[in-house]
Amino acid sequence: MSDTLRTTTSLPLAEATILLRPDDDVAIATRDLLAGTVLEREGAEPLVVAATVPRAHKLAVRVVAAGGQVRKYGQSIGRATREILPGEHVHGHNLAMDDGEHDYEFGTARVTVPPTMRGRTFRGYRRADGRVGTRNFIGVITSVNCSASTAKMIADQFRGIGVLDEFEHVDGVMAITHGSGCGLVPDSNGGQTLLRTLRGYAHHPNFGGLLVLGLGCEMIPVQSLTAGLDLPEGLHVETMTIQDSGGVRATVREAVAKIRAMLPEVDQARREDVDISELVLGLNCGGSDGYSGITANPALGHASDLLVGAGGTSVLAETPEVYGAEHLLTRRAVSEEVGRKLLDRIAWWKDYAAAGGGTLDNNPSPGNKAGGLTTILEKSLGAVAKGGTAELSAVYEYAEPIERGVGFAFMDTPGYDPVSVTGLVAGGATVVCFTTGRGSVLGSKPAPTIKLATNTEMYERMHEDMDLNCGRIVDGTATLTEVGEEIFEKIIAVASGETSVSEELDLGQEEFVPWQLGAVT
Structure with a gap:
């Protein structure tokens, strides 16, 4: 929307913006605000929008001196690179990073969360080790990128309409592939991070069966993905390498047969009522x-x-x-x-x-x-x-x-x-x-x-x-x-x-x- 467009529209500030804290320097526009829009404020001079402020962008509600902190959420979000006047759009043209140090406190803002949902349940898959899954997949986990294409070929044999219809309690067969697994030092930070990630997936309660697939000569061998993991009883695990199995085509045939043999047992899992305290929620x-x-x-x-x-x-x-x-x-x-x-x-x-x-x-x-x-x-x-x-x-x-x-x-x-x-x-x-x-x-x-x-x-x-x-x-x-x-x-x-x-x-x-x-x- 061009800044040359102007309007004489008059609105209450609260209808066009959100001011999160009374002492904030900026409000957030809840609609596109054209230059010239008059925003009425109770007990204060009205704001006149200086240049178009797009929806979800910031509008200055008070003067901020050059070099001064600009506050939103009651906290500094940066420093003004020049004087900012009420009604101006606040963005990269007049706001930059605030590199000031924080004073850190520990445990001074503890809050008791509401216990109102205690006793609620969900329908989950309880594994033999007590952990609870929300899905029941079979995973084809690769130890190295060299086995990635083969893993996808294997998983693809179980994709499509009707392929798993007779196994209604199996959510699917998925390939877990990545771009590493060799060319790095296994004991290095990078090697250990990759291994920890792969082992975490191998141990995930949303898997009822695993096929761990490698090439056969990689730095992170297939055995390392499950060794010592204390996998729960009843988790069906197979390991294979492409080199030992006779190449890609032979590996796909053998792996598909292993998974088909696994499916009836994995399909035996049933959802049951479980307390929601068993849930682990990722926030992103x-x-x-x-x-x-x-x-x-x-x-x-x-x-x-x-x-x-x-x-x-x-x-x-x-x-x-x-x-x-x-x-x-x-x-x-x-x-x-x-x-x-x-x-x-x-x-x-x-x-x-x-x-x-x-x-x-x-x-x-x-x-x-x-x-x-x-x-x-x-x-x-x-x-x-x-x-x-x-x-x-x-x-x-x-x-x-x-x-x-x-x-x-x-x-x-x-x-x-x-x-x-x-x-x-x-x-x-x-x-x-x-x-x-x-x-x-x-x-x-x-x-x-x-x-x-x-x-x-x-x-x-x-x-x-x-x-x-x-x-x-x-x-x-x-x-x-x-x-x-x-x-x-x-x-x-x-x-x-x-x-x-x-x-x-x-x-x-x-x-x-x-x-x-x-x-x-």
Whole structure:
């Protein structure tokens, strides 16, 4: 919309924007505001929009001096690069990173989450070791990229309409392939991260059967993916290498026969009523916009609190996207040790980014900026809302096993969505909630993904890819609490077998992307 277009429209400020805190310097536009629009304020001079402010972008509500902090959510989201006047659009042309240091506190903002959902159940698959799955897949897990194409050929034999009709309690056969497994030192950080990720999937309660496939000469052999894992009794596991089996065609034939023999036994699993304290919820976002931090993210945070209050587990991730808001999480830490562990990961990421010639404030992405986000501080302050208000009980390394019943926790992952969600699922997440403002199409087999739209416009445009519209919070047709409770109920329904949109589209096999670290030789 051109800035040369002007209007004499007059509106109450509260009808056209959202002011999150009384002392914030900016409000968020809930519609496109043309230059010249007059925004009436009770007890104050009206604002005149200086230049067009797109929907979900920021509008200055008071003067900010050059170099001064600009506040949103009651926190600094950056510093003004020049004087900003009331009515101006606040974005990259006048707002930059605030590199000021935070004063960290530990355990000073503990909040008791509501226990109102205790006793609720879902329909899950209880495995012999006591863990509970939300799906019942057979996985073809590869130890090395050299076996990836063969694994997909095997899984493809079980795709298509009617192929598994006689096995109604098997959700499918999926290939778990990746781009590594050789050319790296197995004992290195990168090698151990990959191995931990693969072992996490092998041990995931959403698998009722496994076929572990390698080439035969790789640095990470097939046996290492399951050795010492204490796999539950009743989990059907086969291992193969292409070289020992006589090549690709022979391997596909043999593997298909092994899986066909496995299917009747895997199909014996049945859902049963299980307490929701057995759920492990992964929290992630992608393609965020200016509404993410005021609709879908805090609504998901409310659902997370309800689950934690019922004894369940909820895990936030994406370390580069809590940078600048980590001080809010340390205040909720159950101990200084837990809070310090989060700060150690932030420090590691600063060094990691610097070694690659970048900084953590290179984020947000172009799509985030088009959606109204300007700095990583602003993005992070909205992103941490997915974690609700519960105490931070633990901080995990990437793909590290998540303790059931730990409450609210954090996992160190990159911000890149497929890599982040892969780490959460490897850690044991059995359901993933994913918020998006621009429109992500991610899936996360074997754990179902629930996609939450932050705004109604995108939801209506991409409704076939979204599970729930959280934009109704801004539209005024639902409250944050109501939408949070809807998300919570959707989590229970999907965990009990309701198909999410991502599953309808058969997404998630290609989105298995382990974090690749270190040198490849």
